[in-house]
Amino acid sequence: MGVVSDGKKAYRLLQKALASRSAVQRVRRTLKAQGPHPRDHYRIAVYFADGAVNLYQMRQWYRPLAGLAERWPVVVLSRSATGAEKLIEEDGPPVAFVPTVRNLEKFLAKQDIRIVLYVNQNTRNFQMFRYGRRWHVFINHGESDKMYMTTNQYKAYDYAFIAGQAARDRLARTLWDYDLERRAIEIGRPQADHYSGSLPYTPDERMVVLYAPTWEGDRPSAHYGSIATHGEQLVRGLLATGRHRVIYRPHPRSGVINEEYGAAHRRILSAIAEANASDAGAQHVYDDGPELGWQLAAADVAVVDISAMVYDRLAAGKPLLITRPADERASIDTKGYLSACEWLTVSGARDIVAEVERVSADDEAVARLRTWVQHYFGDTTPGAATAKFHAAIEQLMGKWEEWHALDAPDADQDDIDDDDDDDDDDED
Numbered sequence: 001m002g003v004v005s006d007g008k009k010a011y012r013l014l015q016k017a018l019a020s021r022s023a024v025q026r027v028r029r030t031l032k033a034q035g036p037h038p039r040d041h042y043r044i045a046v047y048f049a050d051g052a053v054n055l056y057q058m059r060q061w062y063r064p065l066a067g068l069a070e071r072w073p074v075v076v077l078s079r080s081a082t083g084a085e086k087l088i089e090e091d092g093p094p095v096a097f098v099p100t101v102r103n104l105e106k107f108l109a110k111q112d113i114r115i116v117l118y119v120n121q122n123t124r125n126f127q128m129f130r131y132g133r134r135w136h137v138f139i140n141h142g143e144s145d146k147m148y149m150t151t152n153q154y155k156a157y158d159y160a161f162i163a164g165q166a167a168r169d170r171l172a173r174t175l176w177d178y179d180l181e182r183r184a185i186e187i188g189r190p191q192a193d194h195y196s197g198s199l200p201y202t203p204d205e206r207m208v209v210l211y212a213p214t215w216e217g218d219r220p221s222a223h224y225g226s227i228a229t230h231g232e233q234l235v236r237g238l239l240a241t242g243r244h245r246v247i248y249r250p251h252p253r254s255g256v257i258n259e260e261y262g263a264a265h266r267r268i269l270s271a272i273a274e275a276n277a278s279d280a281g282a283q284h285v286y287d288d289g290p291e292l293g294w295q296l297a298a299a300d301v302a303v304v305d306i307s308a309m310v311y312d313r314l315a316a317g318k319p320l321l322i323t324r325p326a327d328e329r330a331s332i333d334t335k336g337y338l339s340a341c342e343w344l345t346v347s348g349a350r351d352i353v354a355e356v357e358r359v360s361a362d363d364e365a366v367a368r369l370r371t372w373v374q375h376y377f378g379d380t381t382p383g384a385a386t387a388k389f390h391a392a393i394e395q396l397m398g399k400w401e402e403w404h405a406l407d408a409p410d411a412d413q414d415d416i417d418d419d420d421d422d423d424d425d426d427e428d
Contacts, residue, residue, distance in 0.1 A: 023081035027097050030088055037096060039110050042075040044068065044393070046093065046117045049124035051082040055090075057119045057141035058083075059290065062092045063194035064389060069093065072393060075111070077104065079124060090290075101127055114400045115393065121153050133407065135159060135396045143167065143189060143311040143376060145336040150174035161187045161392055163315075166336055166376040185392045188377045188385030192315040197294030201283035206245040209238055209356055210299035213323070214307040215253040216261040220329035224306040227254060228264040229326040230349040234303060235268050237352040239275040239284065244353075247295050248272060249287040251307075301356040303344060306332065310341075317373045317380045319359040319366070323349075337372050 046065065048058055058076070065074050075094045078084035084097045098104040104127070114134050118125055119141045129136060135158045143149070143163040150170050154160050155178060162168060162184050172180055211234065216225040227250060238244040248268060255262020272284045287295060292312065296302065302313045302320040313320045314337065321344040325332070332338055342359050344352075359365050373380055378388075 020081060023085055024099065027081050027084045027088070031095070031097055037075065037094065037110070040112050041073050042111045042113060043072045044074045044115045044117065045113045046074065046076045046119065047125060047128045048076055048083055048087075048119065049079040049122040050120065051080040052086040054120065055083060055086050056290070058087065058092065059090065060141060060191045060292065061119060061139070062090075064190040064386065065093050067386060068390065068393060071390070072397070077107070077128070104128070115396055118157065121148070121151060125156070129156060133403070135400060137161060137396070142308045143315070144308050145170065145333045145338065154178065158183070159396065160184050161389070163187070163189055164376050164378045170336075185395070186378060187388040187392050188379065189315040190385045190389040191293070192377070192380065193383055193386045195293040195297035195316055197291055199294060199298060200285050200287075201245065204281070206243060207300045207356065208245045208247065208298055210247045210249065210295050210302040211235060212249040212295070212302065212304045212309045213251065213254070214305040214309070215251040215256065216258045218257055220327060221331040223327035223330045224325055225251070225254065225261060226305050226323035226325075227268065228258070228261045229346050230323045230344065231268055232264055232271075234344075234349040234352040236271055237350070239271060241353060242279070242282075245282065245284055246272065247285045247287055247299060249295055252288065301360055306330070306338070310337065311376065314373055315377050315380065317370070319369060321355060321359055337376065340368060340372065
């Protein structure tokens with residue numbers, strides 16, 4: 001039995017290696033057809049060491065980076081073939097495929113990269129930190145009160161772009177000996193300035209409700225998913241009125257662990273299909289696409305689970321309800337927004353119509369929402385966060401000029417180390 005198991009494992013590893021090599025070859029052919037990158041052209045790089053599975057962390061930055069590139073040319077340094085392939089396919093920022101450290105060094109030697117941006121905490125970020133005389137900046141891929149947002153890894157970066165006062169308070173509580181005033185720069189959420197897209201329905205007088213639940217979780221403390229406890233009741237309640245339009249956007253992993261959770265998800269899909277079949281004007285939406293933005297902007301009210309979607313919606317500054325986990329073992333952070341949010345309990349889901357009307361019209365609820373939006377994101381006037389983002393980049397570019405003026409003429413020679421024993425020659 002052990003020999004058979006080992007054989008299967010070896011076969012899977014071989015298949016993975018072959019698939020990886022095929023992806024490398026496809027990426028290189030595609031980039032070769034596009035032609036070489038202009039020499040000495042890019043000033044900003046986004047370092048992305050992950051594969052396609054985590055591309056959502058990059059995807060939400062496409063539009064803010066496109067605006068930034070009008071002033072400072074931007075390139076993505078992609079270390080993974082699957083990540084690079086998907087970036088190219090989705091027409092994101094220009095891509096430099098640099099699977100090995102030596103590839104990375106050769107590319108840097110031909111460019112004038114002054115700022116490197118990071119959207120996650122991949123351990124391979126450390127390989128990029130070796131290159132000095134440029135700013136390394138953590139921009140993250142979202143805002144939340146999760147432990148990830150206060151990791152000691154913040155100290156590895158020269159600067160961190162944070163959303164607002166909530167992030168500043170969070171870091172101040174957690175990090176020792178971190179110069180928060182100097183190294184953390186508030187920019188709000190530039191992605192929210194691009195919450196737009198083509199609507200898959202024709203707008204009318206119906207109230208639009210976004211229901212965006214997370215998956216069931218893999219341990220009791222993370223049992224935040226509401227599909228099986230709240231979802232069926234609230235969706236059916238909204239479908240029945242004839243006055244509401246439902247946008248259902250579940251987490252793609254919904255039902256991977258708990259079969260009943262997956263079955264509840266499928267019943268919701270059936271209910272939506274039946275409602276659309278009986279009323280062509282209803283135009284309820286099952287949304288499983290990669291693009292996130294139009295849903296948050298279009299919905300009059302959002303119902304979300306404890307997840308990053310809470311803060312994505314909060315940045316829109318519009319009414320939302322958060323499902324209260326039915327499992328009492330689920331961990332809830334009561335220091336931030338969740339201490340004063342609008343909870344939707346299991347019993348409340350049975351009266352969902354009244355609940356969505358309450359958070360839309362109740363003056364106190366609306367006032368609380370505005371207070372928390374300001375606390376987390378600052379000024380959410382359209383364009384304000386983008387202006388802060390650009391101003392932060394300009395600030396660091398100015399600091400780069402100041403330091404560059406002090407450098408010796410041969411200061412950039414540390415970019416190339418031809419004698420380096422590259423231990424990263426495996427092409428992912």
